[in-house]
Amino acid sequence: CKQLCKFLYSKGEVLMKPEKLISYACDAQDNSQSQYSNFPVGSALLSDDGKVILGCNVESAVYPNTLCAERVAIYSAISQGYTKFKAIAIVSKTGAKPCGSCRQTIYEYLGNVPIYVSDSTGSKISTYYIKDLLPYPFDL
Numbered sequence: 001c002k003q004l005c006k007f008l009y010s011k012g013e014v015l016m017k018p019e020k021l022i023s024y025a026c027d028a029q030d031n032s033q034s035q036y037s038n039f040p041v042g043s044a045l046l047s048d049d050g051k052v053i054l055g056c057n058v059e060s061a062v063y064p065n066t067l068c069a070e071r072v073a074i075y076s077a078i079s080q081g082y083t084k085f086k087a088i089a090i091v092s093k094t095g096a097k098p099c100g101s102c103r104q105t106i107y108e109y110l111g112n113v114p115i116y117v118s119d120s121t122g123s124k125i126s127t128y129y130i131k132d133l134l135p136y137p138f139d140l
């Protein structure tokens, strides 16, 4: 679902249209290793300096070893030194919202950024916030 989208400029800050971030998530979905579930998921994370970090789900024959697309993107970004984020996009064939574990990770590392969710066509994007998806988060 590659699309031609443009960047928006606002108060000197470069913002990315949801459609564009979703199209990156679609690119990431193409890299999914989901041979057991046949449920490829792609994620794209936008850092505060405009960098896009991709993630896809990676499955294992030892099923619990599987990693979700969102957490692959978030941990990859953190491991590359990114700490502040503007938005995350998630695509799958059903337009599924993030699982509980990913919600906790989004809460801890992304905070209140828009969470764009779409099916793989990218045609209808829903926007969520973690306070609604995880109203009673775990804190230490």
Ligand code: THU
Pocket: 034, 037, 039, 041, 056, 057, 058, 059, 066, 067, 068, 069, 070, 097, 098, 099, 102
């Ligand atoms: N999956 C994700 O990548 N993100 C989620 O938020 C939910 C589930 C993956 C894990 C597994 O590879 C497949 O989707 C089916 O559960």
